[in-house]
Amino acid sequence: MSAGRARTGATVPTGEVGAAGASSPARTGGTGSADAAAPVADAAASVPRLVLGSASPRRLDLLAQIGVVPDAVLPAEIDETPGPGELPRDYVARMAREKAAAVARAAGDGAGLVLAADTVVFAGRRILGKPADAAEAAAFLYLLSGRRHRVATAVCLLCPDGARARLVETRVRMKRLSDAEISAYLRSGEWRGKAGGYAIQGIAGAFVSEIIGSYTAVVGLPLAETAALLAGNGYPLRFEGPAA
Ligand SMILES: Cc1cn([C@H]2C[C@H](O)[C@@H](COP(=O)(O)OP(=O)(O)OP(=O)(O)O)O2)c(=O)[nH]c1=O
Secondary structure, eight states, X not given: OOTTOOOOOOOEEOHHHHHHTTTOGGGOOSSOOGGGHHHHHHHHHTSOOEEEOOOOHHHHHHHHHTTOOOSEEOOOOOOOOOOTTOOHHHHHHHHHHHHHHHHHHHXXXXXXXXXXXXXXXXXXXXXXXXXXXHHHHHHHHHHHTTSEEEEEEEEEEEETTEEEEXXXXXXXXXXXXXXXXXXHHHHHTTTTTOGGGOOTTTGGGGTEEEXXXXXXXXXXXXXXXXXXXXXXXXXXXXXXXXXX
């Protein structure tokens, strides 16, 4: 959520995976034998097209974790500037909605389902988006050090008959960080592109002493809520997961 940052990018079909449906359990019949061809085709016909409106590799990875492979990935180009006095929960919900709407417009007719999400760290009313530079990342880390904060992730699924949304909030406590730890972390570069300037799934996992809520929401996509949204709107989930 760095202010005013627009994203660029063209439609990136998930290519072989999406086209062949090879690793999407929603699109596979499971046997791969010639005899199973007809049932596989029938199953595929009933699965709506899914477009992920995101440039975040983490969101794609999290979907893959539950065996969902979007047919296309189209980053949203929107203005991410918070409105004057806009509260964190309102802001994150608006961002997810606007990302999904922008991607649906770009994808045109036949987009099917469009999924988008937005994550912010917040402390009180203060929104900590993606730091613009190392100085801002340092300011965020000093602010979060030794304190509890919240992470809000909004998910929006655009369906042909309207939008469905979920807001997931997680409480995170960070241990007190020394100057040396913050300097080293800044040098790692991990803070780049991460709300609040840290990544719980990375080195900063060592800074988090407590989490109450959804770990996957902090990483960028709450899987329980996303799976429920997809399953409730005609996108079957088989929970077979990626091949071991
Ligand atoms: C707090 C935290 C955030 N993040 C990430 C999740 C999001 O990708 C990012 C917040 O920025 P977002 O604007 O939510 O997402 P994005 O710009 O990365 O991708 P998109 O194209 O979908 O808009 O911070 C982590 O990876 N780990 C963490 O611990």
